[in-house]
Amino acid sequence: MTLDVVFLFLQQGVASGLVIGSVYALLALAIVVIFKTSDVPNFSQGEMVMAAGYIALYLLVFRSMPLWIVMPATILAAYAGAALFRRLVLNQVARANGSPVNLVIATLGLSYVLRGFVRQTGFGDTPRSFPPVVEPQSIMIGQAAVTTLDLVILATAVVVMAAFFWMFKYTKIGRAMRAVGMNPKAAQLVGVDLTRIHMIVWGLSGGISAIAALLISPKVLMTADMGSIVTLGFAAAIVGGFTSLPGAVVGGFLIGIIENLVGLFISSRAIVLAPFVAIMLVLVIRPQGLFGGRVEIKKV
Amino acid sequence: MPDLLELAGVSASYGRIQALSGVSLSVPEGSIVALLGSNGAGKTTTLNTISRLVPVQSGSIRFDGKAVESMASHKVVEGGVVQVPEGREVFRDMSVRENLEMGAYRRKDAATVRADFDRVLDYFPKLRDRLQQRAGTLSGGEQQMLLIGRALMARPRLLLLDEPSLGLSPVLVQQIFGIIDRLNKDGLTILLVEQNAAVALSTSSYAYILENGEMALQGASDQLRRDDSVRRTYLGH
Numbered sequence: 001m002t003l004d005v006v007f008l009f010l011q012q013g014v015a016s017g018l019v020i021g022s023v024y025a026l027l028a029l030a031i032v033v034i035f036k037t038s039d040v041p042n043f044s045q046g047e048m049v050m051a052a053g054y055i056a057l058y059l060l061v062f063r064s065m066p067l068w069i070v071m072p073a074t075i076l077a078a079y080a081g082a083a084l085f086r087r088l089v090l091n092q093v094a095r096a097n098g099s100p101v102n103l104v105i106a107t108l109g110l111s112y113v114l115r116g117f118v119r120q121t122g123f124g125d126t127p128r129s130f131p132p133v134v135e136p137q138s139i140m141i142g143q144a145a146v147t148t149l150d151l152v153i154l155a156t157a158v159v160v161m162a163a164f165f166w167m168f169k170y171t172k173i174g175r176a177m178r179a180v181g182m183n184p185k186a187a188q189l190v191g192v193d194l195t196r197i198h199m200i201v202w203g204l205s206g207g208i209s210a211i212a213a214l215l216i217s218p219k220v221l222m223t224a225d226m227g228s229i230v231t232l233g234f235a236a237a238i239v240g241g242f243t244s245l246p247g248a249v250v251g252g253f254l255i256g257i258i259e260n261l262v263g264l265f266i267s268s269r270a271i272v273l274a275p276f277v278a279i280m281l282v283l284v285i286r287p288q289g290l291f292g293g294r295v296e297i298k299k300v
Numbered sequence: 301m302p303d304l305l306e307l308a309g310v311s312a313s314y315g316r317i318q319a320l321s322g323v324s325l326s327v328p329e330g331s332i333v334a335l336l337g338s339n340g341a342g343k344t345t346t347l348n349t350i351s352r353l354v355p356v357q358s359g360s361i362r363f364d365g366k367a368v369e370s371m372a373s374h375k376v377v378e379g380g381v382v383q384v385p386e387g388r389e390v391f392r393d394m395s396v397r398e399n400l401e402m403g404a405y406r407r408k409d410a411a412t413v414r415a416d417f418d419r420v421l422d423y424f425p426k427l428r429d430r431l432q433q434r435a436g437t438l439s440g441g442e443q444q445m446l447l448i449g450r451a452l453m454a455r456p457r458l459l460l461l462d463e464p465s466l467g468l469s470p471v472l473v474q475q476i477f478g479i480i481d482r483l484n485k486d487g488l489t490i491l492l493v494e495q496n497a498a499v500a501l502s503t504s505s506y507a508y509i510l511e512n513g514e515m516a517l518q519g520a521s522d523q524l525r526r527d528d529s530v531r532r533t534y535l536g537h
Contacts, residue, residue, distance in 0.1 A: 176402075178391075179402055182391045183392070185385065187391075189383050190377065
């Protein structure tokens, strides 16, 4: 391998990695925001992405609605669905037995329900492709080839993340979410309505999942099992420290770039291993993740 | 003075463990009432049933004539009953300023919130120099001041104070209780939970003593201070 080729591969790997990494970053954000405010890793995140993808597909292809209706409708449906699940199912589970394990199991239940439902409708039987939001045209950035669709994906993801961070940092509701994440009891004592905050957090997480679905669906084949892409969101979240939102974003981009570099330099068959090697390396060197802060000792 | 807060026969439990059985107490408007007892007697649980963090099994809680026992916790805060929790329950990764602003979370009157912000800093001038500092890096005494300040930002009519002296040096305890006294003189009604019975009895006008989740003794604070059994058990002489 000559130096020229190495240089070319590096450019291509980083460019493609940033594009797919931006989607992983969104997925990681969706996971971390729920974990931060309720200590629950949401194992139905992938199926939320999948279900949102099929809602969009249904409206667009089978109902022939225009894209400018399909996109907000999908995001809203995902927001409402996730918020209602939190309010109706998880609140009930929490009241019956407050241990987080039961909540985690309930999210697993949701993942099976969603997958079963999509299988039942029959849409998931044949792998389908989602029509791209923009007509893909090839563009060269340096020596890296990307498509206009790639640029739209990256730009949308970055804008969504920026809006999310702004909301988290500067709005009253965002501050309340941070307060719940730091100390739920103190948040209640200043008058934060926990039920409402949890609903909004789940809704946001669902909405972000829907955006990720809209971005990724033109690039992948849709099946009822496409939710497994969230594994990479989990990988990104773990690399970033699992409780850090900026960490989730950095982790997402890192995983995307590592995947692509491994694919180019080693073998495309090694891609599936790359995220897990990255997780192991990070956990060995820095057990709390890149942005995890100090390790806290909990009293049991 | 009419009673601002009235508990009648309140019981509460954690799973199978009975934490409170039939607790009754009343807090007249404008007073400081102390709730004493040893560790695990149910003092904090009593406050948490009032704040609606612990469900009430039976009995009634009335604040200003309104039934509290079935309200949501944020409605209790909105109604003017605000708890200063025990320990260091600040929002660690927020600045001191953000912590104080969180205290006014349920208020919509921006102008008076700003005025109250200044008033709180007048009570606790030390916090003024630390407004941008992360709350988790404050000393124990400063965190206690921040907690009281945060509660004041909600404009309470009744302050529930849980162990404000916990883990503080005698000098700081004196300082904090000086401020509690001032707050009361400025018109705030206070229900004070303490293990430090000596300080609590000299600050309050009336006191209740809890034992194993039941009300064991009550009376005017000066009387309890002279009571032999109280002196032996709670004052250590």
